[in-house]
Amino acid sequence: MVKIAPSILSADFSNLETEIRRLEQAGADMIHLDVMDGHFVPNLTFGAPLVKSLRPHTGLPFDTHLMVDNPDMMIPWFAEAGSDIITIHAEAATHLDRTLDMIRSLGCQAGVSLTPSTPESVLEYVWDKIDLVLVMTVNPGFGGQTFIASQLEKIARIKSCCEGREIMIEADGGINPHTAAQCIAAGADILVAGTAVFADGDYAGNIEALR
């Protein structure tokens, strides 16, 4: 069954402890943490101290999505803060192979994210170093954007590249019950959702609708 990773980007930032407890009770499979640096993306969110402060409040895996220009500097901070998966952007990594090694050497699973215009071919020589591919189905930076349908083909292509390997495919951005079904059909294993989970306060119903 597909896993649902709610993004706390759409949560009430003044009540994050309560929010992640509610997400856990509502059946979330992991917590998606959108880290934005104001350089790689035109928005700024939070850093490792916040992730560390949330760590004791849930047993769910922390799925950290680094939308930052200098991942090599920040990866150790987020590993130490309790991330289970650390995903960096292929577009931001100067030496992607080395950066993936670094994530695994710190005991985390290694993810690579591709923005909508980046082809999956950039992963050709690093498949054996990847635990997760995050396909951005919007341009990174903001919640509440419209799903970019061209990314369904990319998900399907990555699915076929991953055959015989234990690599998870995650879709992130513009996920609602309709686009969730399309992503699942294309081969996604994990769906990230902000707006669709937090919309009307019925976290459990919204998560169930995405599955």
Ligand code: DX5
């Ligand atoms: C965008 C983030 C997403 C986003 C998802 O840069 O990576 O995780 O918050 O939000 P919705 O579900 O609102 O598109």
Ligand code: ZN
């Ligand atoms: Zn994200």
